[in-house]
Structures are given as C-alpha cells and as structure tokens.
Amino acid sequence: VDSMIVKDDYDGMRLGETMTQEFIDDMTERFKTGKKIHLKYVYQIVIAVTKLVHDEPTMKEVAVPDDTTLTVCGDTHGQYFDLMELFRLNGAPSEKHWYLFNGDFVDRGSWSTEIALLLYANKWLRPEAFFLNRGNHETDDMNRAYGFEGECKAKYNDRVFRLFSESFSALPLATLIGDKFLVLHGGLFSDDNVTLDDIRKLDRHKQRQPGQSGLMMEMLWTDPQTEPGRGPSKRGVGMQFGPDVTARFCEKNGLEAIIRSHEVRMDGYEEEHNGKCITVFSAPKYCDMTENRGAYINIGSDYKLKFNQFDAVPHPNIRPMAYANNSMMSSLV
Ligand SMILES: O=C(O)c1nn[nH]c1-c1ccccc1
Numbered sequence: 415v416d417s418m419i420v421k422d423d424y425d426g427m428r429l430g431e432t433m434t435q436e437f438i439d440d441m442t443e444r445f446k447t448g449k450k451i452h453l454k455y456v457y458q459i460v461i462a463v464t465k466l467v468h469d470e471p472t473m474k475e476v477a478v479p480d481d482t483t484l485t486v487c488g489d490t491h492g493q494y495f496d497l498m499e500l501f502r503l504n505g506a507p508s509e510k511h512w513y514l515f516n517g518d519f520v521d522r523g524s525w526s527t528e529i530a531l532l533l534y535a536n537k538w539l540r541p542e543a544f545f546l547n548r549g550n551h552e553t554d555d556m557n558r559a560y561g562f563e564g565e566c567k568a569k570y571n572d573r574v575f576r577l578f579s580e581s582f583s584a585l586p587l588a589t590l591i592g593d594k595f596l597v598l599h600g601g602l603f604s605d606d607n608v609t610l611d612d613i614r615k616l617d618r619h620k621q622r623q624p625g626q627s628g629l630m631m632e633m634l635w636t637d638p639q640t641e642p643g644r645g646p647s648k649r650g651v652g653m654q655f656g657p658d659v660t661a662r663f664c665e666k667n668g669l670e671a672i673i674r675s676h677e678v679r680m681d682g683y684e685e686e687h688n689g690k691c692i693t694v695f696s697a698p699k700y701c702d703m704t705e706n707r708g709a710y711i712n713i714g715s716d717y718k719l720k721f722n723q724f725d726a727v728p729h730p731n732i733r734p735m736a737y738a739n740n741s742m743m744s745s746l747v
C-alpha cells in the first residue's frame with residue numbers, strides 16, 4: 415500500500431500516516447456528493463482499524479467522564495444520509511462526544527462503504543472515544559447476500575471487501591458502559607450461566623464467522639420475546655429470550671439493562687422486559703419501506719439514558735440493495 419502513488423490530479427484531501435479531523439470532514443463531504451476516496455486511503459483506513467480493534471478486548475469497558483456524552487446508535491445499514499441527519503441533530507463525533515455503533519453498519523442500504531469508512535476513520539482518529547460492536551451483518555454470509563460485498567467490488571475492488579471482512583472478524587462483540595449497561599448487537603444466551611467474564615474470556619479471533627451455535631453467534635443473532643423462558647428464533651439462527659432470562663442475566667451480572675439492536679422498532683427504540691432489554695435502531699424508513707423512525711441513546715456521566723428519535727431524510731435515487739448479488743438470496747438462512 416505504501417508504494418501506491420496518489421496522482422496530482424486526485425481532487426481530495428491527502429492522507430498521511432495518521433488520520434485527521436480535516437480528512438474526515440473532506441471525506442464526509444465527498445461521500446455526500448457521490449465521490450469516493452483514493453483506493454490507497456481505503457486500504458490504509460481498513461488496515462489501521464483492523465489492527466486497532468483486533469487488540470481490543472472482546473468486551474470493551476467504557477466509563478463516561480463528567481464532561482462527555484456517549485451516544486449509542488443501532489443498525490445503520492448503509493443509510494449514509496440518515497447517519498448525516500443523526501450527526502446534524504446530535505453533534506458529530508469529537509473528543510467530548512463519544513459514539514458507540516452497535517453493529518449492522520452495512521448491507522441493505524446502498525451507501526455501506528461510505529458508512530463503514532466514516533465509522534472506521536473516526537475509530538482511527540479517536541480509538542478511545544469511538545466504539546464499534548460487531549453485528550450479524552459484519553459477516554461474510556450476510557455481506558454476500560445483502561449488498562456489502564457487491565458494493566465493495568462495484569465501488570472499489572475485491573481486496574477492499576476482503577480487508578473489510580478481516581476487520582469485521584476482529585471487532586469486539588460487546589461494550590460494557592459504566593458497569594451498568596451491556597451493549598451487544600443481538601442479545602442473550604441459551605445458557606443461564608453466562609457471565610460477563612465468559613464474554614471477556616471469549617477468544618473471538620479463534621472463529622472468524624459466528625457459525626450456527628455458541629456465544630458469538632448468540633450475541634449477534636438472538637432476539638427478545640414477551641413470553642417467559644426461551645423460544646425458537648424466527649430467523650432460523652439463534653433463539654429468543656424472555657423477560658425472566660433478561661432479569662436473571664442482569665441480576666447475576668449486576669447490570670441495570672442490556673442495550674441491543676438487530677430489529678426494527680417503529681419508534682426507533684423500545685424498552686422491553688420491564689426496562690431491562692432496550693432495543694435501539696438507527697435506520698429510519700428502513701430500506702426505504704418500513705415507516706419506522708430512527709433513534710439513538712445519549713448517556714452522560716450520570717448514566718441516565720436519554721432516548722432521541724429522528725426521521726429519514728431524502729437521499730440520491732439509488733435503491734436499497736443496488737449492489738446485492740441476488741443469486742445468493744436463496745441460499746441464505
Ligand atoms: O437485514 C436485516 O434486516 C437484518 N438485520 N439483522 N439481521 C437481519 C437479517 C437476518 C436474517 C435474514 C435477513 C435479515
């Protein structure tokens with residue numbers, strides 16, 4: 415990558431050995447106008463973030479300082495212009511405004527490379543003020559069927575997808591906020607005895623893809639249900655967990671609640687299981703079809719949850735899944 419030359423006629427800001435806010439601001443505007451960034455910079459960003467997140471613990475632990483706000487966002491699914499709206503309403507990532515994106519950054523929406531590169535550039539610039547959890551769409555099977563692989567190849571090349579795929583395998587699986595809130599993309603487990611230590615000890619690097627069973631798969635795939643106990647997944651992968659499962663997990667691990675994403679909610683968020691299971695979803699008007707709002711959660715040093723909602727904004731006339739490899743749809747779960 416180092417030997418790649420960025421020709422003089424490249425009209426974007428240059429990137430040196432480290433990320434800058436100016437580069438992020440320039441890239442953000444380029445993406446809004448349908449431009450790309452130089453291939454060399456895509457490689458640099460994804461390789462740098464892969465190294466960074468690889469060395470993070472499987473469960474990242476974050477305390478919110480007095481003068482800081484941490485915003486938890488759910489699925490964005492390639493809806494770049496709606497993410498711009500979220501940053502417009504709530505403030506862009508900065509030293510004092512931390513963000514946690516809780517998986518499913520890509521697929522479905524047709525600006526997945528733009529979202530992935532913007533989140534990664536922010537992670538590279540402020541690795542201790544910007545956090546990423548893996549979702550079930552940060553996996554090869556889903557990216558093949560739901561558009562991200564095709565989008566990488568269409569806008570950049572196959573190596574870019576392979577580099578992103580390796581970075582997804584390196585992402586943490588959960589983030590613990592103030593010892594009170596466990597944030598993970600899917601949800602809880604088929605085993606009542608799972609503790610935070612089991613998640614801390616999970617070696618996520620041994621298994622690049624979540625597979626059909628185990629803690630990693632369940633953290634990325636499971637869903638809450640209203641009935642007590644556990645039930646079958648509607649997705650064909652994972653399972654569903656009831657309010658008693660959530661209560662026992664929170665009690666056992668000293669948590670106030672779990673915060674998860676993974677499912678659309680008409681209001682953008684929903685407090686379930688007597689407030690111990692919170693779903694937050696940040697892709698309004700999901701796939702240009704569902705009439706749902708988006709939401710995000712602001713958390714200060716008092717660890718009070720402030721729910722905020724937002725609406726979809728107009729975007730260029732490119733349909734969802736514009737780059738999807740339709741032939742794979744049938745083979746998916
Ligand atoms: O694409 C989605 O809506 C989604 N978000 N999380 N999981 C899925 C999903 C899972 C299985 C099949 C289709 C979509």
Ligand SMILES: [Mn+2]
Pocket residue numbers: 468619
């Ligand atoms: Mn490794």
Ligand SMILES: [Mn+2]
Pocket residue numbers: 489491518551676677
């Ligand atoms: Mn999703």
Ligand SMILES: [Mn+2]
Pocket residue numbers: 518549550551599634675676677
């Ligand atoms: Mn999901």
